[in-house]
Amino acid sequence: MSQHIVFSFDQDLQSVQAKVMRIGSLAETALNDAVLSLETRDVKLAERVRTRDTLIDNLTEDIKVSCAKLLALRAPTAVDLRVVLSVMTIGGNLERIGDYAKNIAKRASVISENPPVSVVHPLRTITDFVVHMISDSLDSYIQRSQSIAESVLIRDQRVDEMYTALFRNMLIEMQEKQHEMTVGMHLQFIAKNIERAGDQATNIAEQTIYLATGMKPNDDRPKRDMTSYETLRA
Amino acid sequence: MYDLPHARSDVINSDCKISARNVQLYYGDNHAIKDVTANIADKTVTAFIGPSGCGKSTFLRCINRMNDTIDNARMEGTILLDGEDIYDSKVDPVQLRARVGMVFQKPNPFPKSIYDNVAYGPKIHGMVRNRSELDELVERALRRGAIWDELKDRLDEPGTGLSGGQQQRLCIARAIATEPEVLLMDEPCSALDPIATAQIEELIDELRQNYSVVIVTHSMQQAARVSQKTAFFHLGNLVEYADTGQIFTNPQDPRTESYITGRIG
Numbered sequence: 001m002s003q004h005i006v007f008s009f010d011q012d013l014q015s016v017q018a019k020v021m022r023i024g025s026l027a028e029t030a031l032n033d034a035v036l037s038l039e040t041r042d043v044k045l046a047e048r049v050r051t052r053d054t055l056i057d058n059l060t061e062d063i064k065v066s067c068a069k070l071l072a073l074r075a076p077t078a079v080d081l082r083v084v085l086s087v088m089t090i091g092g093n094l095e096r097i098g099d100y101a102k103n104i105a106k107r108a109s110v111i112s113e114n115p116p117v118s119v120v121h122p123l124r125t126i127t128d129f130v131v132h133m134i135s136d137s138l139d140s141y142i143q144r145s146q147s148i149a150e151s152v153l154i155r156d157q158r159v160d161e162m163y164t165a166l167f168r169n170m171l172i173e174m175q176e177k178q179h180e181m182t183v184g185m186h187l188q189f190i191a192k193n194i195e196r197a198g199d200q201a202t203n204i205a206e207q208t209i210y211l212a213t214g215m216k217p218n219d220d221r222p223k224r225d226m227t228s229y230e231t232l233r234a
Numbered sequence: 235m236y237d238l239p240h241a242r243s244d245v246i247n248s249d250c251k252i253s254a255r256n257v258q259l260y261y262g263d264n265h266a267i268k269d270v271t272a273n274i275a276d277k278t279v280t281a282f283i284g285p286s287g288c289g290k291s292t293f294l295r296c297i298n299r300m301n302d303t304i305d306n307a308r309m310e311g312t313i314l315l316d317g318e319d320i321y322d323s324k325v326d327p328v329q330l331r332a333r334v335g336m337v338f339q340k341p342n343p344f345p346k347s348i349y350d351n352v353a354y355g356p357k358i359h360g361m362v363r364n365r366s367e368l369d370e371l372v373e374r375a376l377r378r379g380a381i382w383d384e385l386k387d388r389l390d391e392p393g394t395g396l397s398g399g400q401q402q403r404l405c406i407a408r409a410i411a412t413e414p415e416v417l418l419m420d421e422p423c424s425a426l427d428p429i430a431t432a433q434i435e436e437l438i439d440e441l442r443q444n445y446s447v448v449i450v451t452h453s454m455q456q457a458a459r460v461s462q463k464t465a466f467f468h469l470g471n472l473v474e475y476a477d478t479g480q481i482f483t484n485p486q487d488p489r490t491e492s493y494i495t496g497r498i499g
Contacts, residue, residue, distance in 0.1 A: 002497050009496065075455055077482045077494045214484030 001079060009074055016066045016087050017142075023059045023094045024138040026052065028131055030101035031197055035127040038108035038190065041116075049105035056098035063091040082214065086207040090141065093200040093207075097134065100193040100200075107186040114183045122169070123191060126162045130198040133159070137204035144212045152205035153217065159198035160224035166191045167227040195225070251276035251416060251446040252297060257311035259292055259301065266292045268470040269311075274463075276415075279438060279447045281461035281478065283454065285493065288467040290450050294418050297448065298334035299327045315416070332359050335409030339421040341401030343393030343408070348385050351393040351404055352376060355412040371411060378444075379407025380437045399430020406437060410445075417441060419449040423456065435460050454494055458482045466490045 004010050030049050037046035067088045070076060076084050133152050140148035167188070174184040209217045252274040259267035267289045274280050274297075282290035292301065299320060301307040313320050320330055332355065343351050352372045355361075362368045372389075376382040381403040385396075393404050402422060409417060419438070423431040438460045441447055451457050457464055458478060465475040466489070474481065474490045485491045 002492065004496050006496060077454065077458070078485050078491050080495050081483060 012070055012074065013080065013083055016063060016070065017083070019059055019063050019066070020087055020090055020094070021138065021142065023056055023091060024134070026056050027094045027097040027101065028134050030056065030098050031127065032131050034101040034104035034108060035123055037105055038111060039124060041112040043109050043112055046105040046108045050102050053098050053102040056095055060091045060095040063087060082211045086211045089207050090204050093203045097197045097200050100197050104190050104193050107190055111183050111186050117180050117183050122166055123187070123194065126159065126166065126191070126194050129162065130159060130194055130201065133198055133201040137201040137208065140205055140208045141211070144208070146209055146212050149205035149208040153202050156198055156202045157224045159195055163191055163195040164224065164226045167230055171230065249276045250274070251316065253314040255312045257293070257296060257309065257313060259296060260308045261304070262306040266470055267296070270472045272465060272472055272475055274446060274448060276446045277442060278463060279442050279449060279461040280463040280465065281457035282448065282450045282465050282467060283457050284467035289470040290467045291420055293467065294420055294448060294450050297416065297418055298331050298336055300336065302327055332412040333414050334416040334418060335412065335414035336418045336420070337405050337409050337422045340425050341398055341405050343401050343404050345392065345394055347390050348393050348404060349389040351408050352411045355408065359412055361412065375407040375411035378410050379403045380433065380440070381407060399426050399433060402426060402430065402434060403437065414445065416446045416448065419447065421450055421452060424452065466493065468493070
């Protein structure tokens with residue numbers, strides 16, 4: 001797309017998109033570090049994750065103000081309007097990922113006060129998978145790539161499968177080792193937070209498709225999160 | 235750029251008021267309108283947008299044969315109003331213009347009283363039998379023009395003494411007075427302040443209940459606010475014609491996108 005006749009309009013749009021990329025980088029790091037603090041029982045790292053969430057929140061607010069200004073002063077249309085709308089939504093998605101990371105970090109601090117358990121390792125697999133999805137969703141946005149965005153959407157099913165498997169394992173573990181119930185419950189919520197971060201990555205990918213094509217993707221992807229139906233077998 | 239496809243001009247609407255087919259217009263050697271085909275719906279506001287010289291006003295003027303008054307203008311193709319060819323030799327252009335009213339960029343009231351400005355058209359078209367019928371018609375037109383309350387006690391004052399916004403609403407009332415079916419507006423707000431513009435836009439929305447309104451505007455936001463259909467013209471071509479929401483959020487033609495987003499096309 002060529003430049004606007006009014007050059008400062010281009011600068012405003014670029015500036016607000018650069019802020020989204022900055023939040024994206026912070027959110028990815030936060031999720032990764034939160035799970036790392038859990039694995040390494042690093043309370044200081046968990047504390048840093050919680051503190052840095054303020055930076056994500058402030059940047060998100062900053063994006064909202066910039067978008068309000070763009071809407072009021074530039075009255076964007078067509079692809080420019082879609083940029084502003086998608087930036088506002090993606091800012092919200094990334095802020096949520098930051099919140100999940102912060103919540104994981106809080107629980108990591110509690111877990112570190114309890115004896116180690118074996119289930120932490122499988123969380124690394126799902127975390128790496130989700131962080132990669134977030135990274136790819138942001139790449140798809142900046143490259144306006146429908147194909148990368150669609151690859152992120154497809155991967156959400158795998159996250160659901162991984163989460164369902166974790167959920168089952170934790171149920172069984174907790175049934176057998178009731179003294180690990182406290183840690184098990186926190187790990188359950190942590191796994192859910194990671195799975196939800198994956199959902200936010202798919203939302204970002206959907207926004208990219210809207211930005212690139214002007215159309216929302218069909219919401220008929222199969223869902224593989226079966227935890228709502230899980231029960232403990234006697 | 236020139237080999238890009240032209241608009242899908244068959245915007246589906248069962249209530250079609252005006253149907254233009256393969257319209258070409260030449261000013262001497264200048265080919266100003268190039269094979270434009272479009273249906274314009276009844277009880278709908280249709281906006282024509284595009285850069286200066288793109289042919290939007292020229293096409294508007296084809297709809298009530300205003301181009302007939304230009305010596306070197308020559309039109310080809312057909313324009314049907316309710317299925318009747320308006321360029322048929324049996325059609326009287328003066329009668330046609332009573333059915334297809336027009337409002338211009340600059341308010342142009344006659345140098346007569348407010349009352350006479352509105353009464354002139356109905357009188358020459360023999361629409362009334364006596365003074366009381368004329369009074370009723372003038373009041374109805376001024377009410378539809380959303381200016382009756384402001385002017386009802388000043389009907390004998392000259393129309394030229396009103397403010398710009400009032401003059402334009404008086405001109406709209408004058409156009410409505412002959413009970414037209416179509417109202418053509420050529421940049422009706424470009425000489426008005428934002429308040430008068432808002433009043434005219436509100437009026438256009440009300441007029442839509444009874445008329446087919448076609449508006450040429452340079453204001454993108456005005457087109458987005460007042461119209462349900464938008465047609466984008468460029469270099470004499472009808473490039474894209476679709477629902478206004480579609481044109482302003484997801485235009486299909488790159489030329490439309492470049493124009494409405496303020497890029498160098």
